[in-house]
Amino acid sequence: xxxxxxxxxxxxxxxxxxxxxxxxxxxxxxxxxxxxxxxxxxxxxxxxxxxxxxxxxxxxxxxxxxxxxxxxxxxxxxxxxxxxxxxxxxxxxxxxxxxxxxxxxxxxxxxxxxxxxxxxxxxxxxxxxxxxxxxxxxxxxxxxxxxxxxxxxxxxxxxxxxxxxxxxxxxxxxxxxxxxxxxxxxxxxxxxxxxxxxxxxxxxxxxxxxxxxxxxxxxxxxxxxxxxxxxxxxxxxxxxxxxxxxxxxxxxxxxxxxxxxxxx
Ligand SMILES: Nc1ncnc2c1ncn2[C@@H]1O[C@H](COP(=O)(O)OP(=O)(O)OP(=O)(O)O)[C@@H](O)[C@H]1O
Ligand SMILES: [Mg+2]
Numbered sequence: 615x616x617x618x619x620x621x622x623x624x625x626x627x628x629x630x631x632x633x634x635x636x637x638x639x640x641x642x643x644x645x646x647x648x649x650x651x652x653x654x655x656x657x658x659x660x661x662x663x664x665x666x667x668x669x670x671x672x673x674x675x676x677x678x679x680x681x682x683x684x685x686x687x688x689x690x691x692x693x694x695x696x697x698x699x700x701x702x703x704x705x706x707x708x709x710x711x712x713x714x715x716x717x718x719x720x721x722x723x724x725x726x727x728x729x730x731x732x733x734x735x736x737x738x739x740x741x742x743x744x745x746x747x748x749x750x751x752x753x754x755x756x757x758x759x760x761x762x763x764x765x766x767x768x769x770x771x772x773x774x775x776x777x778x779x780x781x782x783x784x785x786x787x788x789x790x791x792x793x794x795x796x797x798x799x800x801x802x803x804x805x806x807x808x809x810x811x812x813x814x815x816x817x818x819x820x821x822x823x824x825x826x827x828x829x830x831x832x833x834x835x836x837x838x839x840x841x842x843x844x845x846x847x848x849x850x851x852x853x854x855x856x857x858x859x860x861x862x863x864x865x866x867x868x869x870x871x872x873x874x875x876x877x878x
Contacts, residue, residue, distance in 0.1 A: 628655040628656075628658070629655060630653055630654070630655050630689070630692065631655060631656045631691055631790045631791055631822035632653065632654040632677065632688070632690060632791055633688070633689040634650065634652040634653070634676075634677075634687070634688050634689075635651050635687045635688075636650070636651065636685060636686040636687065637649070637673065637676060637685065638650075638683065638684045638685030639672050639673075639676060639681065639683050639684055639685075640684055645846055646672040646846050647669045647673060647683070647846050648846045649685075649686075649847060649848075650669065650673060650686070650843065650846070650847065650848055652824075652841055654791065654822035654824055655822060656821070656822055657817055657818070657821070657822070658817065658822055658823070658838045659813060659814075659816075659823040659825060659837045659838050659839075660822070660823065660824050660825070660837060660839045660840070661824075661825050661827055661833040661836070661841065662674070662824055662825065662827075662841050663828070663833060663840060663841070663842050663843070663862065663866060664842055664843035664844055664849070664866055665866055665867070667845075668843040668844055668845065668866075669843045669845075669846040670795075670826045670843055671795055672846075674793045674795055674824065674826060676697065677697060677708060677710075677791070677824070678697075678708060678793055679697040679701070679703035679704075680700055680710075682697075683697075690708070690790065690791075706790060707788055707789030707790035708788060708790060708791045708792075709783070709784035709785075709787050709788030709791070710784070710792075710793040710794075710795070711777075711780045711781055711783075711784050711794040711797060712795055713796050713799065715776055715777065715780040716780070717768045717776060717779060719769035720769065722767055723750065723761055723763070723764045723765070723768060723771075723779055724743070724746050724747050724764050726768055726779050727746070727779070727782060727783045729783070731787065732746065733745050733746050733749075747764060749786065750764055750786070753785050753786045754778075754782050756785075756815070757778075757781065757782055757785055757811075757812050757815040758812075758815065759778040759781065759782050759808075759812055760775075760808070761775055761778060761779065762775075772805065773800050774801050774802070774804070774806075774808050775805075777798075777805070777808075777809055777812075778808065781794070781809070781812045785812075788816075790821065790822060791822045791824070792822075792824075793823075793824045794813070794824070794825045794826065795826045796826050796828065797809050797813070797825065797827075798827065798832055810832075810836050813836045814836065817838075830859040830862065830863065833854070833859075834854060834859060837854050838854055839854060840854055840857065840862055842862060842866055844865070844866065844867075844868055849868065850862075850865040852865070
């Protein structure tokens with residue numbers, strides 16, 4: 615519960631960027647989250663898995679500040695945090711790639727990276743396009759997100775390239791945590807591989823990454839740790855390297871109590 619680095623089982627140093635405890639969220643009479651815990655370390659990819667309606671998107675929206683939680687505590691970088699609005703989450707360095715990507719089709723790649731956060735020339739209403747282009751090109755090169763042109767309208771890009779724009783925007787603005795809700799759901803094999811690469815680049819930048827996915831191949835390809843939700847509750851946390859897909863599926867469906875289990 616402190617800012618100090620901890621030792622994990624492998625002896626590597628870990629620094630928690632997000633610690634959620636006892637999170638509860640109701641929609642009217644529907645209990646979407648009930649006493650849920652989630653930990654994410656800097657430079658770690660955590661997959662959030664579970665059946666339809668398990669509460670994954672609700673948990674991600676709680677972190678992103680779009681849905682307020684009813685119960686529980688949240689620490690960001692070891693400090694108590696109120697994630698009461700998207701602006702509050704943004705200020706804490708939390709960025710979200712939603713399933714619909716929230717891109718503006720008629721604008722180009724650079725404009726989409728800066729949507730609502732444009733850089734202006736000092737004391738003028740005019741945009742500093744050169745500075746935005748320079749920083750956009752740097753983040754895209756750093757992520758190795760292969761985009762044909764920065765001045766192409768995003769409507770002209772493929773599904774994978776659009777996903778790359780959304781991930782690049784998160785990398786440009788997110789200083790601590792990036793959340794991705796089913797980033798490969800609509801993608802083919804090659805484009806899925808590119809998204810995996812982008813997610814690994816985020817990890818290498820030292821960000822904590824949370825990826826929602828229904829696809830076990832995705833999960834085992836990118837995640838360091840897997841957090842299973844079932845009916846709004848924790849149903850196991852697994853180190854990917856010590857777990858099989860069957861064990862995770864068993865936890866998702868509740869068909870058996872399985873190990874190894876590693877909480878936190
Ligand atoms: N805005 C809402 N209003 C009312 N109920 C909601 C709302 N959003 C989610 N729920 C309910 O909360 C529960 C959790 O939903 P959530 O969307 O978090 O699940 P999920 O794990 O993301 O599922 P999926 O895999 O289908 O995306 C479900 O029972 C769902 O019907
Ligand atoms: Mg969902």
